Amino acid sequence: MNRKLDLSIVVPLYNEEESLPELAEWVDRVCWENKLSYELIFVDDGSTDRSWTVIEDLKATNPSLTAVKFRRNYGKSAALNTGFAMASGDVVITMDADLQDSPDEIPELYRRIVVEGYDLISGWKKERHDPLSKTLPTKLFNSVTRSMSGIDNLHDFNCGLKAYRLEVVKSIEVYGEMHRYIPVIAKWAGFKKIGEQVVKHYPRKYGKTKFGMSRFINGFLDLISIFFVGKFGKRPMHFFGTMGALSFFAGFVITLWLVYQKLAAISSHTEYRDVVDQPLFYLALVAIIVGCQLFLTGFVAELVSRSSSERNNYQIDRVI
Structure with missing residues (x-):
């Protein structure tokens, strides 16, 4: 009988061929050093570069890797939702594929879920290496979301590096631009023990960001949807x-x-x-x-x- 995995690491990606080998090696090394059994789930959101070819090559040498590829680009929320459906580890960790999130944070995130009993731990990129055009709107959204959700202990709702109990990801649905508000969705689903962890944020090593300005408008509309559905969805x-x-x-x-x-x-x-x-x-x-x-x-x-x-x-x- 196979031993249940400690970790499922879900990585949504779009045109990140340069960073994938380094990310996979980094994750494997961290998990190996900390004696954590894991599965690494790459969700290719319709990449148009060589990302899928790179994933196939990595799969040949890494049995812990599994992957799925969309026929077209659906967005980060769709990729996360699919990764959540595939996950089977006791703790599910999400991270971006651009190497701005550090796999070195994984052991502590895992410990806080398993030992401290949190339902969800959200990363806080206290020192960010992003342009002002991205950090200022993010601060505004975080402030509005804290006020509307009552989750006043989180500074960064949209950080891609998060850890969840498996039950959490199996109980929520993410679509549209709602990946930005997963802690809010989890709270509405009844998971109250939500914490935060300061995480290191690296400058982007390859390529450029894949998100445009439209994400702010879509994100605001989805925030309204979350609160309406959360409060009145059943009535x-x-x-x-x-x-x-x-x-x-x-x-x-x-x-x-x-x-x-x-x-x-x-x-x-x-x-x-x-x-x-x-x-x-x-x-x-x-x-x-x-x-x-x-x-x-x-x-x-x-x-x-x-x-x-x-x-x-x-x-x-x-x-x-």
Whole structure:
């Protein structure tokens, strides 16, 4: 009977052919020196360079390596989600393939999960070697995420170097740009013991970053989605119904006020404006219609599952 692995190391990658041999050797050396059994899972997110050829060569000499290749580029979240599905070690560690994350951090991350009992440890790149155009927006996102999530002990939600108990990665779903907010997703899934570890951050050794400015817009939209789904995913009528009730009530009150004004003017034989000639009438009408639509949206949302069966159905080219 095979011994259960200590570690599953998931590495999403896109066009990182130069760094893969060094990364694989570094991981193997660290795990060997610390007597940690491991599997190294490369997820090739549709690379257009020689990354897959390099992985095949590495596989020939490293039995602990396994890999999957997407037919096209789906994004880091898709790669992580697929790697999580493949993982089988007691502790799952994620790291980037560009050698900016140090495998030397692995033993301590493993210890804190196994010995200290954390569900998730997130790396904190306290001293970063990234341009200002990347660090400033990241600080803004981290500040907003801390405020919205209540996880105030994390400084760097988006650090690629993280460690998880196996149960955590098997209980969460990552898609879109949501890899940036995995600690938040884990918290909403009921995993409360989340910690942080200062990790060394190296300058990029080969190539250049694969992420553009659009990641900030997409990341913000996904942050809103996470909090909405986390709070109202199982009870959407509580959100839409409340908003609908408030809107309908406001429109109804305005309508009663307009009718009261007209009746009061008639009874006192004073001059009055017709109800439909007043802007408030149309405001009330819109509020009532919007309220009804929100109610209907809530009912439909209660009937439709928030999770599409196709959401994480990726076209895989090869597996080794």
